[in-house]
Amino acid sequence: MQKAAVLSPIKTKRRPIQISWQKVLPFVIPSLIIIIWQVSSNLGWLSSSVLPSPWAVLQDGITLTLSGELPKNLSISLYRATVGLLIGGSIGFILGFINGLSRKCRLLFDSSIQMFRNIPHLALIPLIIIWLGIGESAKISLVAIGTMFPVYINTFHGIRSVDKEFIEMGQSYELSRTQMFRKIIFPAALPQILVGIRYALGVMWTTLIVAETISASSGIGYMANNAEDFVDMETVILCIVVYAVLGKISDLVAKGFESLLLDWQTTGRSKVQ
Template sequence: MENATVLPQSKQQPHQLNWHRLLPWLIPVALVGAWQFAVSAGWLDQQLIPSPLAVVQDGVALWQTGELPKNIAISLFRATVGFAIGGSIGFVLGLLNGLSKVARGLTDTTIQMLRNIPHLSLIPLVIIMLGIGESAKISLVSVGVMFPIYINTYSGIRNIDPELLEMGRTYGLTRRQLFSKIVFPGALPTILVGVRYALGVMWTTLIVAETISSNSGIGYMASNAQEFMDMATVLLCIVIYALLGKLSDIIAKTLESLCLDWQTKGGARA
């Protein structure tokens, strides 16, 4: 035992990091491999479920024609603008209601009532009021992302430890300093959970909005392909939405790592 060689921690960490980076992709890669094998073996009808290779070939063809990048850019624009508008509104309302008893008493009940209305049920109303243009889709996305960010911002601020606030007052911190040094940093983890959840709602809302009433975007491509029984394009659109959702989640995790770095310095991150 005395002669056992222990690798330096600096030499162990890269292998651990590589393993943890590859681990989340094992199941998706295995599923794609099984899908390709099932189609090649004739277990799945290629007319109904094209192989992954056929889907990739369809994507390359659509990219070369310019249709795919154009529709991806349109969907990204709608998602980004809708998230920015709805997220800003939700954050500001959560901030006001979390900090002000007057604002909370005035608006929280109304917001909670509206929050329980399925936002996708508003599609007919939005189409009647705003038509099928960009404003309708962006409005739906905004409504969808507003409530998760609102409720998490509000909850994060309201659940700040009162003893921390009392300690801050004891040290003579002003209200602005209390907010910047105690309230906001303490609420930030919960707020970022709301952002991560809202990103998922954003894509779900956009898929439905583009499928029902649109003449462009990834959802429109899927709906149009369905009419012509072009299953390769339908599956391609589903895969693109999945990849965009994963990209959004990576961005959210990166944002958490950057904003919550002060939490991880005191101990290991789960």
């Protein structure tokens, strides 16, 4: 009898995992800061009463998370920020859209909007408290006011800066007003509008920090203010780190929307090249 042939498994070469330096580089400086910070704390160069170590801040974060205090206040802050951005961003977009397209509306509204835009919105805190009290409406309204103007000014300039040749091309194809806006004006103004939204996200968190440290009973800002009263430096630093992480996540989300909605620009450039 013939012996059955033994099939040896085919060895495949594994490709080495390649890590792009473009993905690593943004984390170099934050990592160095954390390492130097931790080493300085371990060597006693930094007093825990002045600046707690990253490890102590992390332990405090784990404790507050397990107790439920951090998730509860974080969800409240996210709610206030999201609702305020949606209200303010929608108003800013509508006003920018109307004033950008209509000369009469622009003459009627833009001058007054620009006047109010130059008033620091945080200076309105006493007035908002008198009108709306210290509840959720006051905090959301303050965020809405802060985020409205970046979206407005960028939407307005985005629509006003659409190339006239595109408009003339649309007119030559006898596009209706709706088609003109949907196919030419809005896509051309979209990059500028997204810049306004991205800027509004930064204003949103800055405004919320101030709103939650004044007459608040919940939220990340309240946690920081309450920790300050008890000289709890770990929680104060933790709240600052949380705000920084939220701001970074918001920026990444905005970049993701830019890549998704402006994919036609990249495709167009690649075809030209």
